Amino acid sequence: MHITETTEKVFAAIDDIWEEELLFLKTIGSFKSTLGNEKDIQMYIKNHIEEMNMKATSFVPDPKRLSSYQNYGHVEWSYEDRPVVVGEWKTNQPKIGKSLILQGHIDVVSAEPEHLWKHDPYNPTIVGDKMYGRGIVDMKGGVAAMIHAVKALQKAGITLGADLQIQTVIEEECTGNGALALLDKGFVADGALIPEPTTLRAMQAQVGVLWVRVKVKGSGAHVERAEKAQNAINKAAYIIQALEEYREHINTKPKHPDYSNHPHPLNVNVGTINGGDWPSNVPSECTLEARIGFYPGENPADIQREVKEWILKATEKDTWMKETPPEVTFYGFSAPGSSHSSDLDIFDSLNNAHQLTTNESLEQTAFTGTTDVRAFDEFxxxxxxxxxxxxxxxxxxxxxxxxxxxxxxxxxxxxxxxWCKEEQTSE
Ligand SMILES: [Zn+2]
Incomplete structure (x- = not known):
């Protein structure tokens, strides 16, 4: 691929709308689109897509429909007012290229503790050559880029040789059910690009991720009788230690080939802990939640079994916990890993594009987290x-x-x- 008159025209259009792209990013960055709060940003994007003369559709995911997919994440909350959005740019011409989905998630993780931020997380700020804000790189920047790439093509008067969709989804950060919902409804294509932050590298593999919840039981009392009581927070410390040992254990196993050069591919993270409500009470319950990574090719259900056994085995060291074992349950991510052969067409096309823009060849990377790519694997x-x-x-x-x-x-x-090719208009 080399610079043609067409690419020159499109790149010029990108320059022309650059300020507009930055403003769009600042605007979508100002929506606090954490779990349960995605509607306003989704409606803003839907309107935007309609203004681009694309056919826009939105609907809320139906967990009952999705629960049979391997990538389904078990949810304990409602989807009311939490839509996914898709815009379609259809070609009227015969298909000469391949159809494409550009997809991004608009959900963000919490910015707490916000007082530690130098910049207001929901009032995106440019300082020098950086923009700061929650979700700005993960991944509202990617969403702004994909929408403005399409706008620039339209501005340059291009007619594509295949259909293109812009999809914005929810729940990339907890289940992946948003991406799954669109694919399940039939919004599919010959390929997909997700502009998650990869430092302009192509992600070729990602690990699997699951969430586990451990409810540790104690036997509460006033602190004066504490020697007879069982402190659930103290007991939870055993579980945290066990998860730490599990992390070491899984990283000493032979590595998946995609991660052979990575010193520590699999992370285990205790992300929440809740227990007790008074300094002078012995807490009778303590619940912790953790995220666990595993290799592509491993089955999430097998890993869940392994994690549960590991935790229950650790409780045997303590007489109380042995008799009163914690409850171990799973929710949210139950996400298999993903690994692609590097000779897929999509990497070639992306390499062509990347070289044109950067004059460098495209590097591939194996990611130690998860993304919605895996939903596409299932389709x-x-x-x-x-x-x-x-x-x-x-x-x-x-x-x-x-x-x-x-x-x-x-x-x-x-x-x-x-990928989609350009329709040659006869003049
Ligand atoms: Zn992301």
Whole structure:
């Protein structure tokens, strides 16, 4: 692929609408779209897509329909007012290229503790060549880029040789059911690009992820009789220790080939703990929740069994817990890993586009987290993550590097042209 008159026109259009793209990103970054609060941003994007003369559809996921998929994440909450959105740009011409889905998640993780931020997490701020805000790099920047790549193609008067969809989904950060809902409804294509932050590399593999909840029981009392009581918080410390040992254990096992160069591919993270309500009470319950990584090719149900056995075995060291074992349950992510052969067409097309934009060849990467790519695996659709650079994802002062956003927008536009092809209009 080399610079043609068409790509020149499209890149010029990207320059022309650059300020508009930044403003769009600041606007979507100002929606606090944590779990349960996704409607306003989704309606904003839906309107935007309609203004681009695309056919926009939105609906809420139906967990009953989705529960039979391997990628389904068990939910304990409602989908009311929590839509997924899709915009379709259909070609009237005979199909000469391959159809494409550009997909991004608009849900963000909590920005707490917000007082630690230098910048207001929901009032995105540009300082130098960076924009700060919750979700700005993961992954509202990618959403802004994919929408503006399409806008630039339209502005340059391009007619694509295959259909294109823009999808914005919920729950990438907890179940993946948003992406699954769109695919299940028939919004499929010959390939998909998800501009998750990858420092402009192509994600070729990702680990599996599951969430576990452990409810530790104690026997509460006033602290003066504490020697007779069983303190659930103290007991939970055994479980935390056991999960730490499990993390070491799984990282000493032979590595999946995609992760052979990674020093520590599998993480175990205790993310929440809740117990007790008074310094002078012995807490009778303590619940902790953790995230566990595992390799592509391993079955989430097998890992759940292994984790449960590991935890229950650890409780045998304590007489109380042995007799009063904690409850171990699973919810949210039950996400298998993903590994793609690097000779898929989609990597070639992306490599062409990336080289055109950066003059460098495309590097591939294996990710130690999960993304919605795996939902596409279940539908046999080749999908790849390729997105901007930045830092502090899921942390304080998350930021996006703006040069990478510009390059990403160009790469996505070039990738669309390579993948969908351009309809040659006879003049
Ligand atoms: Zn993300």
């Amino acid at each position: 046999g659709i080749p999908a790849v993550c390729y997105g901007p650079s930045g830092g502090n994802m899921h942390g304080v002062d998350e930021y996006l590097e703006l040069d990478s956003l510009k390059m990403l927008t160009q790469s996505i536009a070039a990738f669309i042209l390579d």
